[in-house]
Amino acid sequence: MELVCPAGNLPSLKAAIDNGADAVYVGFKDDTNARNFAGLNFNEKNVGQGIEYAHSHGARLFAAINTFPQPSGWERWTAAVDSAAEAGVDAVILADIGILDYAANRWPDLKLHLSVQGSATNYEAISFMHRTFGIRRVVIPRVLSAPQVRHLAEHTPVPLELFGFGSLCVMVEGRCLLSSYATGRSPNTYGACSPGSHVEWIDRKDGGMETRLGGILVDSCGAGENVGYPTICKGRFEVQGKEGYAIEEPTSLNTLELLPEMMAMGIAAIKIEGRQRSPAYVAQVTRVWRAAIDACKRNPESFRVQSVWNAELDKVAEGAQTTLGAYHRSWQ
Amino acid sequence: MQDTYKTNEAGGNPQIPPFLAAPLKMVPNVVHTQLLVAVLNHVFKQQLRDGDLDFLESRTAVIRLLDGGVEFRFTKGRKGLVAHSGEGPIDLAISGDLYDFLQLSLGKEDPDTLFFQRRIRLEGDVELGLETKNLIYGLDVEALSIPGPLRMAFNKAISFYQDRQ
Numbered sequence: 001m002e003l004v005c006p007a008g009n010l011p012s013l014k015a016a017i018d019n020g021a022d023a024v025y026v027g028f029k030d031d032t033n034a035r036n037f038a039g040l041n042f043n044e045k046n047v048g049q050g051i052e053y054a055h056s057h058g059a060r061l062f063a064a065i066n067t068f069p070q071p072s073g074w075e076r077w078t079a080a081v082d083s084a085a086e087a088g089v090d091a092v093i094l095a096d097i098g099i100l101d102y103a104a105n106r107w108p109d110l111k112l113h114l115s116v117q118g119s120a121t122n123y124e125a126i127s128f129m130h131r132t133f134g135i136r137r138v139v140i141p142r143v144l145s146a147p148q149v150r151h152l153a154e155h156t157p158v159p160l161e162l163f164g165f166g167s168l169c170v171m172v173e174g175r176c177l178l179s180s181y182a183t184g185r186s187p188n189t190y191g192a193c194s195p196g197s198h199v200e201w202i203d204r205k206d207g208g209m210e211t212r213l214g215g216i217l218v219d220s221c222g223a224g225e226n227v228g229y230p231t232i233c234k235g236r237f238e239v240q241g242k243e244g245y246a247i248e249e250p251t252s253l254n255t256l257e258l259l260p261e262m263m264a265m266g267i268a269a270i271k272i273e274g275r276q277r278s279p280a281y282v283a284q285v286t287r288v289w290r291a292a293i294d295a296c297k298r299n300p301e302s303f304r305v306q307s308v309w310n311a312e313l314d315k316v317a318e319g320a321q322t323t324l325g326a327y328h329r330s331w332q
Numbered sequence: 333m334q335d336t337y338k339t340n341e342a343g344g345n346p347q348i349p350p351f352l353a354a355p356l357k358m359v360p361n362v363v364h365t366q367l368l369v370a371v372l373n374h375v376f377k378q379q380l381r382d383g384d385l386d387f388l389e390s391r392t393a394v395i396r397l398l399d400g401g402v403e404f405r406f407t408k409g410r411k412g413l414v415a416h417s418g419e420g421p422i423d424l425a426i427s428g429d430l431y432d433f434l435q436l437s438l439g440k441e442d443p444d445t446l447f448f449q450r451r452i453r454l455e456g457d458v459e460l461g462l463e464t465k466n467l468i469y470g471l472d473v474e475a476l477s478i479p480g481p482l483r484m485a486f487n488k489a490i491s492f493y494q495d496r497q
Binding site: 008009010011012037038040081167195196199200202203209217221224225226227229231250276277279280281284315316318319321 | 339387439440441442443445447448449450453454455458459460461462463464465466467469470471
């Protein structure tokens, strides 16, 4: 089982690899990836440095080109695929069918992974992508429960990558339009949910804080209350006379305790969310997951989550809680 | 499925002791800021030369040390960052206690973590804030040269707080 960690810049990439990541994933400095934030990500020069660092330490580097091009921007996406292939990345993580087709034809030796943004939630969809584009791995959307993931694992020859830790959202990956509603920009096309240019945080005199997105009030918190990212899905609203989190609470996924189950299913890789975070986060989270995966590999039967691991992860979690997410939901 | 959630506790934050905060406040803010920009201009020497800080040109940023009761107001001039003494509008305000700024400056804590816990606050142009954050954390470790004596002083300051807890 491979540990795949996020890197928004070179120091994060080194932090991931130095702390035991088997692979890192990165994006370019434009809207071709789903973490298109000011000052973040790689250019052609430092992606080469990243690949060199990864390979010299026995790790791999994947490039996420996982947004959906509009007709006017098509060349930007194909150029990103070309840059990644020419730089010598170990795989590209793609979502759009047109870009998958381009990459498969233009760079037949380039390994293709289907991004979580590609939203393949059943084995027929995965098989289609495998047959048509020869994808080597699929990142599974976080809406699936553990039995559903097992069902996928049993029916597809394509290795599965599962999210293990990181900020959760409403998880309608690749199809969510909530950010578009408030800002006109979505993660799917622009590459950022709630772009900074549309966010306002306004301190109140009583120590509380208002969060606005595109001018719309999405949350108002009291003094000392923890907050999350400024997204619509984690906002608090009045619905039928009741105020509260109507869609999703600010929360982080933490699936350490499912590790033996995932290993038994033959899951190929665990993915850590957070290319927008700093090297300190990447180092802290990678260290914990490396230790946990190694312990579970040594002896899955006696594997126990250590409380220091959870304490480390809780510290960097978004919001005030961690959850097993959909993996343990019985309603499906 | 509320029962699958595990709640975290928000931690308390060590503060500058009053006997240290009082003398800080007696010195005009612009003097503190001149010291700060001198350090920043040293740390970001290469980035200034490459134009990586140009996005701060004619924008006013302020760093507020809440427990110290001081603020650093600066902008980017032609030769580098300069202290800004005027009142005028502020484009970006980052506020927090000294302890947390020390943790951030040594890369011991993640800024989003401190934001979630309301220990670091960001007001004004959020895009400018993100760019500043990503500039700082995108610096290659070898290239980021907080001068040795300063790094030692920061570490000493952190252990001073931790000993008092």
